[in-house]
Amino acid sequence: xxxxxxxxNAKPQQAPADTPxxxxxxxxxxxxxxxxxxxxRLAIEIRELVExxxxxxxxxxxxxxxxxxxxxxxxxxxxxxxxxxEADEAVQDAFVKVFTHIASYREAWPFEVWFTRILINGCxxxxxxxARRERWFVQGDDHSQESATESxxxxxxxxxxxxxxxxxxxxxxxxxxxxxxxxxxxxxxxCHYGDCSPREVSAMTGINESTVRVHLFxxxxxxxxxxxxxx
Amino acid sequence: MIGHSSHLKxxxxxxxYLATRTGEEPDPRSMEHLADCDHCxxxxxxVVAFMDTTRQTAEAEADAQFPPERLLVQQxxxxxxxxxxxxxxxxxxxxxxxxxSGSRSVGRLTPRWLAxxxxxxxxxxxxxxxxxxxxxxxxxxxxxxxAARPMMVQPHPAAPTAxxxxxxxxxxxxxxxxLMELEVALARPHTRELQPFDAMTPHVQDITNQGR
Numbered sequence: 001x002x003x004x005x006x007x008x009n010a011k012p013q014q015a016p017a018d019t020p021x022x023x024x025x026x027x028x029x030x031x032x033x034x035x036x037x038x039x040x041r042l043a044i045e046i047r048e049l050v051e052x053x054x055x056x057x058x059x060x061x062x063x064x065x066x067x068x069x070x071x072x073x074x075x076x077x078x079x080x081x082x083x084x085x086e087a088d089e090a091v092q093d094a095f096v097k098v099f100t101h102i103a104s105y106r107e108a109w110p111f112e113v114w115f116t117r118i119l120i121n122g123c124x125x126x127x128x129x130x131a132r133r134e135r136w137f138v139q140g141d142d143h144s145q146e147s148a149t150e151s152x153x154x155x156x157x158x159x160x161x162x163x164x165x166x167x168x169x170x171x172x173x174x175x176x177x178x179x180x181x182x183x184x185x186x187x188x189x190x191c192h193y194g195d196c197s198p199r200e201v202s203a204m205t206g207i208n209e210s211t212v213r214v215h216l217f218x219x220x221x222x223x224x225x226x227x228x229x230x231x
Numbered sequence: 232m233i234g235h236s237s238h239l240k241x242x243x244x245x246x247x248y249l250a251t252r253t254g255e256e257p258d259p260r261s262m263e264h265l266a267d268c269d270h271c272x273x274x275x276x277x278v279v280a281f282m283d284t285t286r287q288t289a290e291a292e293a294d295a296q297f298p299p300e301r302l303l304v305q306q307x308x309x310x311x312x313x314x315x316x317x318x319x320x321x322x323x324x325x326x327x328x329x330x331x332s333g334s335r336s337v338g339r340l341t342p343r344w345l346a347x348x349x350x351x352x353x354x355x356x357x358x359x360x361x362x363x364x365x366x367x368x369x370x371x372x373x374x375x376x377x378a379a380r381p382m383m384v385q386p387h388p389a390a391p392t393a394x395x396x397x398x399x400x401x402x403x404x405x406x407x408x409x410l411m412e413l414e415v416a417l418a419r420p421h422t423r424e425l426q427p428f429d430a431m432t433p434h435v436q437d438i439t440n441q442g443r
Contacts, residue, residue: 059313075293084296095309170292197253217245
């Protein structure tokens with residue numbers, strides 16, 4: 001669980017404005033701070049509304065943020081937890097936590113980075129508690145999850161053979177990702193499923209950016225090896 | 232086609248893929264090499280295909296678990312939970328605390344007045360009764376004292392009966408007399424079958440006579 005500790009204790013290393021952009025001439029004048037993204041601007045507005053005590057208005061605006069990040073959040077949550085109900089709860093908890101602590105949000109990093117960090121910490125906590133539970137309790141058959149996936153996937157994919165192959169692919173991929181080291185898994189998921197750049201992952205996890213790149217590359221190489229591709 | 236002494240390494244190819252995906256500027260040397268080397272282009276395409284496949288597979292799986300209807304429900308649940316954030320919880324005061332506040336109910340005052348009136352009535356009644364019939368009070372008090380005196384004072388020779396009643400050894404003759412009367416009354420058993428048993432049973436009268 002080394003990844004767990006890292007994400008938990010991570011602090012933004014440097015504000016983006018202070019960090020020279022990759023590809024920018026070294027030693028030159030620092031680039032002007034990039035303009036805030038839509039969600040970051042919205043988060044700043046919500047923070048101001050909360051501080052002004054206009055909670056109803058803040059809640060209305062927050063619904064837009066939820067709509068923006070929900071799809072991505074459930075993808076990350078599901079890949080982490082491999083259980084739709086638990087992923088659902090983890091995503092809900094993350095949004096509620098973000099709103100509760102919106103006053104502590106600082107725009108040094110994009111809102112997406114802050115939110116993802118909260119989400120991943122929640123997912124890692126759940127994985128940890130699940131592992132603790134599994135140590136003590138015998139697990140029952142988990143066919144419900146499997147059948148739920150099939151039933152929902154079946155609506156768009158009527159060919160049974162293709163469905164079977166897709167199911168096999170998913171199983172193999174999930175198993176391969178689960179075999180990755182903690183840090184490699186986190187970095188891979190954030191970069192690949194969470195659409196985060198190595199720099200953003202570095203901000204979320206507290207791992208050096210070049211180390212993030214190394215972890216990512218190693219994770220991909222391992223996955224290709226596990227899945228029968230080139231190692 | 233230019234001959235290449237060494238191809239791009241795997242991590243270089245992956246950096247190219249990553250740069251393309253995240254919108255960063257790729258390494259110019261790698262890009263130059265890729266422009267000329269078919270072998271590395273094939274390898275690069277393999278990396279891209281692998282990454283795209285894994286991504287699509289995972290996204291399809293997650294999207295199948297979370298169709299738009301479920302996302303909508305989730306969104307509503309989140310907003311419902313947010314309604315309770317930053318709102319102080321309702322505190323239901325303990326009923327006993329109402330008596331401390333200024334708003335006192337009539338229902339709670341009435342029994343108190345009634346109790347006070349009853350106490351006052353009792354006091355007045357005792358006082359008036361004592362005023363109009365002092366001899367009764369005096370007599371009753373004297374009787375109580377007289378009844379308590381024999382228990383408290385030493386036994387007086389003029390009243391031996393009172394002492395005899397409380398002494399246990401003196402009870403025996405009375406009891407013996409009573410039992411003897413009973414035995415005399417039942418001296419003759421009426422049932423013939425029981426007469427041998429009666430003969431074997433010691434009688435109080437005999438024991439008393441022997442003792443004397």
